Amino acid sequence: MDETLSPAVAMAILASGLFLVIGLLTGVWKYVAIMQSAKARAPYYVDIAHRASLMYASAALILAALAYFSVWPTWINWWAVLANVIYFALAIGTYVIHGALKDTDNQLRSPHRLGPMTLPRFLIHLFMWSLIMAEIGGTLVLLAGAWQFLWPLIL
Numbered sequence: 001m002d003e004t005l006s007p008a009v010a011m012a013i014l015a016s017g018l019f020l021v022i023g024l025l026t027g028v029w030k031y032v033a034i035m036q037s038a039k040a041r042a043p044y045y046v047d048i049a050h051r052a053s054l055m056y057a058s059a060a061l062i063l064a065a066l067a068y069f070s071v072w073p074t075w076i077n078w079w080a081v082l083a084n085v086i087y088f089a090l091a092i093g094t095y096v097i098h099g100a101l102k103d104t105d106n107q108l109r110s111p112h113r114l115g116p117m118t119l120p121r122f123l124i125h126l127f128m129w130s131l132i133m134a135e136i137g138g139t140l141v142l143l144a145g146a147w148q149f150l151w152p153l154i155l
Contacts, residue, residue, distance in 0.1 A: 008077035012064035015085040016057045022092060023053030044105040049095035056088040063142060070145025077145065083138035087131045
């Protein structure tokens with residue numbers, strides 16, 4: 001066992017495992033919903049939560065690999081991974097909530113429903129733009145750090 005893994009790598013691997021378990025559990029939820037449905041369909045966001053969790057599990061492993069090879073200081077890699085993991089988890093959580101409430105088939109369509117409530121448009125846009133910046137920014141930071149280490153090995 002390699003005990004030299006950085007906190008960023010460890011966090012990404014653990015997040016990947018957690019997202020995988022959530023993907024498996026939402027898969028059971030999806031299956032049960034399909035079997036109970038006259039149309040043999042799960043609620044839209046149950047399906048989204050299932051697929052997104054599995055994709056984020058894989059994405060977190062890619063982040064772990066990028067953080068492992070990154071030349072940046074530990075704290076930079078940690079924040080870059082954390083930014084992604086937080087937004088991956090928030091996205092999955094949102095999908096699970098909409099799946100449980102069965103309140104929408106498009107969370108970005110106005111009015112923005114959350115159960116019986118309507119969320120302000122600016123709040124959705126603020127969340128989405130912060131998600132975009134955190135996920136793309138964090139990934140680019142890790143990729144740039146890994147690039148500096150790996151590119152000379154390719155040449």
